[in-house]
Amino acid sequence: MIVLSTNQHTRAAELFLSSLRLGFTIDTISGVDVNDARAAQELWLRTALQNMNKNNEPVDVQITVYSDLSLLINAVKEHELDAVTLLPLEYLSLQEDVSLIPIITSYSGDSDGEHYVVLTHRENNIQTIEQLQSRNIIVGTRGDKKVPQLWLDTMLLEKSLPETKAFFKSVKYMRKTTQAILPVFFKQVDACLVPKTDFETAIKLNPQLSVGLQIIAESPGFKSTMTCLRSDFHDQHGSHLTQAMETINQTEQGKQFFTLFRVSRILRFEEVHLDNIKNLLQKNQTLSQKSAHRQIEGQ
Incomplete structure (x- = not known):
């Protein structure tokens, strides 16, 4: 900046x-x-x-x-x-x-950078990423959506699942993270992906968010x-x-x-400040290649 x-x-x-x-x-x-x-x-x-x-x-x-x-x-x-x-x-x-x-x-x-988290509502009984298949998600990133998108794609590939666009029923992007968090809290959307610091700030303003929402996945720090x-x-x-x-x-x-x-x-x-993003890029490339090979073999 x-x-x-x-x-x-x-x-x-x-x-x-x-x-x-x-x-x-x-x-x-x-x-x-x-x-x-x-x-x-x-x-x-x-x-x-x-x-x-x-x-x-x-x-x-x-x-x-x-x-x-x-x-x-x-x-x-x-x-x-x-x-x-x-x-x-x-x-x-x-x-x-x-x-x-x-x-x-x-x-x-945190000391190692910005973490991203996937949130769901506790009452919806969604505890894992796999359970979000064919459901709706909002990505609230404040600006940069490349890193959280890459992390989400990579996490799905690790589990031998399709990448974001094919895995979810719909994906929306919001620059204001509250516009991603609140719809999940009110059960209008199944999940959201936001910076962890934004979620923590939202909890300070509205402690009820910590009662209704849970973190089911968290990224390394970037x-x-x-x-x-x-x-x-x-x-x-x-x-x-x-x-x-x-x-x-x-x-x-x-x-x-x-x-x-x-x-x-x-x-x-x-x-060393670039280690986590380099590792994520390498992992995504490797997993994408494996996924492509599986698709070719399945044809």
């Missing part, structure tokens, strides 16, 4: 950065209004980076939102952006197309977003920008940023 860049017009030892060009993909803002997201990032970044300049020089921050990943890739290649914030799945998909170096990862939820620098830009400014971003929660603007984007933590990136 945070993106950083520069026109590389700096005055060494005097000015850390004078101008930043930033880009992020639309799904990283997790259902937040685009204008609100842009304004929040600009405010925090201007404050944080200006504080790092030797003489408190102001920083011109320019942010661009991309709904098309290919346009973001081209912008990086043309040096129109020096840094981007994107989803881990997006990063893995473009590694071979453009040279980016991750510096920061953010997430909601990191929410990654901030990456263009490789040549990283060589010049990587350490300073990483330091600036790690201090986000030390300012009032940064705390507002955490609240708006529902971020729990921001960490210096390590390769």
